[in-house]
Amino acid sequence: MPRIQFRSDVITGADSLWTRLTGQKWSRHHVFVFIHTFMSYAMLHATRKTLSTVKPSLINTWMSNTSTPEGALFPTKQAAAEFLGGLDTGFMIAYAIGLYICGILGDNYNPRRLLAAGMMTSSIVVLSFGYLTETFHFYSPTLYAFLWISNGFIQSVGWPVEVSIMGNWFGHNARGAVMGAWSSCASVGNIIGTLITSHTLFLGYQYSFLIVCTLLFVYSFLVFFQLPSAPWEVNNEVPPEQMNEELENDETTERPPPIGFFRAWLLPGVIAYSLAYACLKLVNYGFFFWLPFYLHSGLHWPESYADALSTWYDVGGIVAAVIAGACSDHMRSRTPVVFTMLIISTFSLYIYAHSPESYNWNAFLLMIAGFFIGGPANMISSSITADLGKCDQLRGNAEALSTVTGIIDGTGSIGAAIGQWFIPSIQLWFGWDAVFYGFIVMIICTAVCLVPVLWKEQKARRTAHRSDEKWTRYHVRVFLHTFIGYVLLHANRKTLSTVKPSLITIWTDNSSTPNGPLFASKQTATEFLGALDTGFMITYATGLYICGALASLIASQTVSFGYQYPFFIICIAQFGYSILTYFHLPSAPWEVEELNVGRITKEAPSEERERPPPLGFFRAWLLPGVIAFSISYSCLKLVNDGFFFWLPFYLHNGLHWPEAFADALAIWYDVGGIIASIAAGALSDRMKSRTTLVFIMLLFSTVTLLAYCHSPESYSWNATILLIVGIFIGGPLNMIAGCITSDLGKSEALQGNAEALSTVSGIIDGTGSIGSAIGQWLIPLVHVWLGWNAIFYGFMILVVCSALCISPVLWRERKEHKLQKVAQRR
Structure with a gap:
């Protein structure tokens, strides 16, 4: 959508940095739009979330003998839970129908007025449902059903018109980053609703409804008077003579005509993403409606405690929305990001289904599950929907943002409605594990629905960007x-x-030598092995300057x-x-x-046959990025080789597992490194930036190290977390040692006059080996003085140092990338 920008409105100061981060020039109108749409939908979601967080209190109230003159409102708690499931189902069905209708209304009428009216009406209905019924002790299943189902229809006005407003103001270049961050509004609303409930529940559940409804009602006035729904609405307030002076481009700002409902279904990708979102929203709203109830009923935690814990799922969704959106912009394709996250989410769901009953572990695993489920859900409902609503097939003749949003979110809500009807019944018949396994099946169905779109996008990409590299024997x-x-x-x-x-064991055995044991104690023998590792790494580093998994498997078997x-x-x-x-x-x-000799073959192109002259050792150090990556690799290799040399010993000595068992378990760290090497290499090609990916993975690795440091003594858990640690440490390590070193050795700074691959590889790996040598000397000493936990905390510090070392390179690359985009636009 063409945009207008007023010179008097453009934000100054940090504008250039903000523009680089978001790919969008911001005026005060952009700021108003982002904040008001974000907060308004957060308020809408907070009112929905309140019901799911007070379900145990509602059930207790309804089951009290004094709740009605005739006695309890429901005969059993299970009947009350099933009624709440029916309310959720009715809400989602009405919400789905409303989305289809409101999507069309949003393209034909003023979105701002529709949104304000919906917020105001929803606040009154929810206040009646949660506050007035309890205050006046009027309990009626029929009234509850009418109010909550009506609320579903009323709230359906929110998402389609808000996505439409955001799409009107923010262009395609910014859509992944901006829409990704913006789509976290639902998760923020969940957190707001949960925190309000957890802090007011002791007063009575009705006060939670009172507070969120008051906030929603007040904010509806701000939306009505402060939210410009589109650039053409701003134009109506600007005098013609001022507009002529301040418009920065001549593109039309008139509102385009809307598109028909049935024609919108035929836009490429709409049907596939609608079906996919129906499966995915069932899972996401399963957590939304039932997670606090599961934590209270299934894990037997206090209600306020369960409410606070459930917010970690939304935290993961917020983080994922920002990262996945920005990532998809770099890759110029959103479907691969969504598909990859969906596959990983199946593992995160399986792990959470068998998580230990620990607050810290539940919080961590909920955040991971929220990341890989909430991220794709937010991407589909915002960034991808906005792209589909402004696809090339429309050729600028129609506007379909609100209609397409209504179709996708409406279809998704039908799936969510079916899920809310099934969840309480499945929980009763088969238990909570069956619910989670059902979620895994639905995630797989989501991924399957996206396969045709993914295949089509990949095929188009291969056609457009066919590699010039042909493989010979x-x-x-x-x-x-x-x-x-x-x-x-x-x-x-x-x-x-x-x-x-x-x-x-052999060296400290009395019969190992004629003169008695080779070492006086096991600690002395351990320190000697540490010295051997140190000596090896020092000589290895020296050798590099001058000129895995298989071993664990063989060792465990022999x-x-x-x-x-x-x-x-x-x-x-x-x-x-x-x-x-x-x-x-x-x-x-x-x-x-x-x-x-004398034969020119296709297998050796002529431009590659002439051997370039070598590069001097000291000159290679001065190539851009070599020093930064050498120091970074030194810190990172210390951590990686710490696992390499000492992980089997830690599993045997620290966790007291048999040696062959420990050797086999240690393989999982290397498996993670193998997976990460392949995935990260391919992903960095699409992102056109390896440093960015390495930096992100390093930051994630600190969390995984902390999780492994406190992992339970279980084979399955250790294997899973070791796999994840291997991904986020082995991935960056192999990227630096392989792809990045190769890039640096063929730097443009050489201007084609020299070849420095081997020299640069020796410098980076040699410097890394020096760091590793220091680490192998320190690890056994730190273990004796401070214990194994201190070693893992030291690893975390070194990973952070590794990330800091490459931050200047990352900043320079981002700056060059921005300059290239500006040059291309010109």
């Missing part, structure tokens, strides 16, 4: 031999870390025969593969040409 051979060659080298190193407990056998197997495999590497690995295209 030499490319395949180089990839395989270098991969397996380094795997075996790493397996050779890993073996020592997996057999440390056996070595210590250590029962004696610690010497893992060394034997790995060394034999490495020796054999060294011969294969010597005869079959072409190190560069010019080496292929030497093997094919």
Whole structure:
């Protein structure tokens, strides 16, 4: 939608930074629109949330013998719970019908007036439902049903017209970042409603309704008088002579004609996303309506305690809305982000279904579940809906934002309505675990609905951006031999870390040598192994300047025969593969040409055959980003090699698990690193920025380290959290050591005159190995003095340091990216 900007209204000062972050120039009208639409929908959602947070109190009131002259309103608590489920179902059905209708109204009438009227009416209806009925002790299932179902229809005016208003003011370049942050308004409203309830419940549940309804009623006046629904509404208030002076572009600001309801269904992606959102909203609103009740009824926590805990689900949704929106802007495609998060959410749901009854663990896992469920839900209902409502097929002839929003959110609400009807029955018949398994099935259905859209987008992307890189048999051979060659080298190193407990036992055994034990105590032997690791890393670093998982698996299968056998197997495999590497690995295209003298082949393009001159060691340090990434990698490799050398020992010594069991469990850290290497590499290509992805993963890794530090002594839990830790630590580590090092070694600063891949790789990995060497010396000492927890806290500090080291590079890249976008627009 074309936008107007008034020079007198444009925000100054931090404007340039804010514009870079959001991709949008902001005037005071943009600020009013963002704040008022955000807060108004948060208030609407807070009124809905209040019912779900006071369900236990309502049931107790209805079950009291004095609640009605005839006795209890319902014969059993289960009957009362089923009635509440029926209320939720009726609310969502009315809400769904209203969305279809209000979507059309929003495109034909003034959205601001519709929104203000809906907020005012909803506040009166909800006040009657929750406050007046309790104050006057008038309890009637029929009245409750009428009021709450009416509220569902009235509140349906909110989302379609608010998305329409936001889409009118914020352009496509800003839509992912801005709409992602804005779509967290529902989660913020949930938190507001929950916090109000948890702090007023001791006064009586009716006061929770009184407060939120008062806030909603007051805010409806602000919306009516302060919210400009579109640029053309602002134009009507500006004198023509002033407009001629202040308009920055000549594009039309007249309101375009609306689109028909049935034609909107035929827009590309609308049906697929509507069905997907129906499945996903069932899950999201299952948490919305029933999470506090589950925490109170299923886990037997006090009601106010359960209400406060449930806010962590919404916190995860808020964080995801911002990050996923910004990520999708960088990738220029939203469906892959949504699809990936949906797949991960199935695992987070399974884990939460079996979470321990601990406040901290429940809060953490709820935040993770909210992140991977709330994020896609907010993306579909805001950013993607806004894109679909302004798709290329309309060619500027029609405006369909409100209509498309009503279709998608309305279809989603039908799915949510069905879910609220089933949830209490499934809980009664099969238990809460069955509810969560049902959620997992619905998430899978959501992902399946998006497969055709994802396939279409990926196909179009491949056609538009077909890679110039063609693989020959030499490319395949180089990839395989270098991969397996380094795997075996790493397996050779890993073996020592997996057999440390056996070595210590032998060295401290009285019969191990004729003169008695080799070391006086196990602690002395442990410190000696730490010194060996330190010496190894120092010589390894020196060697780099001058010129994994497989080992754990082999060790876990062979250590029962004696610690010497893992060394034997790995060394034999490495020796054999060294011969294969010597005869079959072409190190560069010019080496292929030497093997094919006088013959020009398609497999070795001429522009690649001439070997460039090498780069000096000290000059390589001065390449942009080399110093920053070297220091960052030094901190990060200390952490990674801390796991590499000491994780099996920690599992055996700290958690007291058998050695072979500990070796097998340690593999999960490496599995996480493998997954992250592939996913992060592909994602960074789409984002066109590797530093941004590394920085984000490093920040997440601190949370995962804290979670692992306090993980329960369970194999399943340790394996799961180790996998996650491996993703967020191994991913950035492999990115720096692989993709980023390769990019730096072919920097534009070289201007094509030199090749520095090997030199830069040696510098970065060598500096990292120095940090690792220091770590292997300190880890056994810190373990003795302060315990294992201190080691994990130290790892967290080092990960933060690693992120800080690359922040200047990140800032420079973001600045260059912004300048490029400005140049492209010109």
